[in-house]
Amino acid sequence: MKILITGGAGFIGSNLVHTVVKKYSGSKIIVLDALTYAGNPENLLPVKDKIKFIKGDICDEKIVEDIFREKIDIVFHLAAESHVDRSIYEPPKFLRTNVFGTYVLLENAKKYGVGVFIHVSTDEVYGSIKKGYFTENSPMNPSSPYSASKAGADLLAQAYSKMFGVPVIVVRPSNNYGPYQYPEKFIPLCITNALEDKPIPIYGKGLNVRDWLYVQDCVEGLITCAEKGRKGEVYNMGAGQERRNIDVAKLILKKLGKPEKLITFVKDRPAHDFRYAMKSEKIKRHTGFKPKVKFEEGIEKTIKWYIENRKIWEKIKKSPEFEEHKKRIYGDLF
Numbered sequence: 001m002k003i004l005i006t007g008g009a010g011f012i013g014s015n016l017v018h019t020v021v022k023k024y025s026g027s028k029i030i031v032l033d034a035l036t037y038a039g040n041p042e043n044l045l046p047v048k049d050k051i052k053f054i055k056g057d058i059c060d061e062k063i064v065e066d067i068f069r070e071k072i073d074i075v076f077h078l079a080a081e082s083h084v085d086r087s088i089y090e091p092p093k094f095l096r097t098n099v100f101g102t103y104v105l106l107e108n109a110k111k112y113g114v115g116v117f118i119h120v121s122t123d124e125v126y127g128s129i130k131k132g133y134f135t136e137n138s139p140m141n142p143s144s145p146y147s148a149s150k151a152g153a154d155l156l157a158q159a160y161s162k163m164f165g166v167p168v169i170v171v172r173p174s175n176n177y178g179p180y181q182y183p184e185k186f187i188p189l190c191i192t193n194a195l196e197d198k199p200i201p202i203y204g205k206g207l208n209v210r211d212w213l214y215v216q217d218c219v220e221g222l223i224t225c226a227e228k229g230r231k232g233e234v235y236n237m238g239a240g241q242e243r244r245n246i247d248v249a250k251l252i253l254k255k256l257g258k259p260e261k262l263i264t265f266v267k268d269r270p271a272h273d274f275r276y277a278m279k280s281e282k283i284k285r286h287t288g289f290k291p292k293v294k295f296e297e298g299i300e301k302t303i304k305w306y307i308e309n310r311k312i313w314e315k316i317k318k319s320p321e322f323e324e325h326k327k328r329i330y331g332d333l334f
């Protein structure tokens with residue numbers, strides 16, 4: 001079996017590679033990743049001898065064609081520009097990678113054929129919902145260049161399935177958390193700043209709600225979709241673990257024995273989605289998949305990982321890419 005994972009040096013991608021290597025031992029596992037600021041080869045160190053790593057851009061038609069020519073059984077497409085805050089000040093990168101890069105992959109899947117193409121979308125394509133839940137049939141209503149570019153990619157993947165018969169399955173996971181996440185994202189920023197006794201920035205009053213999916217659950221869900229999902233379908237993948245940002249921050253501080261006074265409210269970002277929430281019954285009905293990890297358990301595992309892997313995130317937090325982003329968004333706060 002030949003498996004291609006794009007964005008495999010990133011957060012969800014590296015967790016997926018670790019599991020795929022165990023589950024499909026004996027298969028050829030190709031990881032295609034441009035190693036942007038968000039991609040870290042150290043995330044793949046434990047499995048580096050078991051994969052073929054290609055440093056390359058999904059927008060590079062030559063590199064992508066050479067890979068698909070080999071006839072791929074499963075594509076897990078995760079490569080993306082993934083941070084909403086960065087999409088405020090550098091939208092072109094999001095359009096290029098998320099839309100054009102997805103097109104290049106789909107086009108080659110069409111040309112050379114694939115067993116299944118798992119397109120990893122996001123709950124953010126629906127936009128915000130105050131009450132109730134989005135289903136797979138709810139309209140897309142994105143609020144940022146990030147979610148708009150993901151909506152474009154999601155629609156393109158569905159169009160390649162309908163028009164050209166590419167065996168696409170679109171999966172829309174909710175907010176992930178867990179080991180190997182880049183420390184600009186909310187949960188790792190809370191944990192690492194708390195470990196460094198630095199202020200924890202919270203947008204607005206911290207009342208925004210996210211549905212937190214432990215990354216290993218997300219990985220199992222993507223693999224289950226590849227094995228049991230129906231081609232041409234779209235699946236929501238929520239965790240049913242909604243929490244307000246302020247409560248997440250307080251829980252992390254409590255677990256670390258740090259004071260709540262580290263929490264610092266900062267000016268909200270424009271068009272900050274208030275709540276994401278999806279019904280995820282279809283994925284269960286079609287594939288039997290249901291996330292297992294409760295938020296309290298997942299957050300403990302995540303905190304433990306950041307405590308034990310201080311070297312990895314300290315190096316990232318000292319990098320010019322992290323510093324520059326931090327300055328743009330939080331000024332001199334920490």
Ligand SMILES: NC(=O)c1ccc[n+]([C@@H]2O[C@H](COP(=O)([O-])OP(=O)(O)OC[C@H]3O[C@@H](n4cnc5c(N)ncnc54)[C@H](O)[C@@H]3O)[C@@H](O)[C@H]2O)c1
Pocket residue numbers: 006007008009010011012013032033034035036037038039040056057058059077078079080081082083097101120121122123150172173174175176177181182
């Ligand atoms: N993290 C979440 O909470 C979440 C939730 C729902 C959906 N998603 C989606 O899941 C996927 C993975 O998210 P993540 O959080 O792991 O992202 P991430 O930012 O941690 O990793 C993205 C990876 O893609 C690589 N990449 C970026 N541009 C590339 C390009 N042009 N060519 C090749 N590689 C490139 C980066 O180097 C990095 O390794 C994304 O598609 C994201 O939209 C993420």
